[in-house]
Amino acid sequence: MKNKIFLYLFIFASLIGLYLFISSDKIVTAHIEKIKRLELETVALKDSVQELNIKVMDVQHFSxxxxxxxxxxxxxxxxxxxxxxxxxxxxxxxxxxxxxxxxxxxxxxxxxxxxxxxxxxxxxxxxxxxxxxxxxxxxxxxxxxxxxxxxxxxxxxxxxxxxx
Structure with a gap:
């Protein structure tokens, strides 16, 4: 009986470990995708800021x-x-x-x-x-x-x- 309890505990712990491994992999993948998306957005925003700075310099030319x-x-x-x-x-x-x-x-x-x-x-x-x-x-x-x-x-x- 003691062996069966250890077997069930081992199977239960293995299932929890497998679940944590799979879910952590999905979480890491989601975070990597989010980081890539934010990096692209940052590049686009930097380009927008640079364009606006050029426009401001053009407008300030006549001052x-x-x-x-x-x-x-x-x-x-x-x-x-x-x-x-x-x-x-x-x-x-x-x-x-x-x-x-x-x-x-x-x-x-x-x-x-x-x-x-x-x-x-x-x-x-x-x-x-x-x-x-x-x-x-x-x-x-x-x-x-x-x-x-x-x-x-x-x-x-x-x-x-x-x-x-």
Missing amino acids: LENNDYALENYEHLNLENPERYIADKLLETNESPGNNPLIPYEGMEGDFKINKINVLNHKWILAEFTDGKHWGEMIIEYRLKDDLGADFTLTDHLLYTSTF
Whole structure:
């Protein structure tokens, strides 16, 4: 009787060992497949990041920050960030009551104010304006004076006719 109990225990332990061996093999295979899939996904994401970096560099090409020739015009002013300073000066024109004086349109849903600014170089600014529902863009010519004052002149503008 004792032999039969040991035999059954041995068979039971063998079956458990066989089950653990087979299931661990499947688990290892599943983990290997998951690792390969994640490696491929990582490669694809790295490629996407590289493409986005190239696009960002292309977009930043037309900015005062990356234009050494234009920045030379402001070296004598000792500004830490000329682009930010000019954008702040332009945003100060929003502080007047009513529409921004540079925007040649009357606001339909409120007052037109400048909300986005891209300083292209030492001469031009691309700006977006809105009244909350209607949108437009304009090109502004500017001149930064030695006393750190700024003169802005509207060069061209457009107002989008459709609203979203």
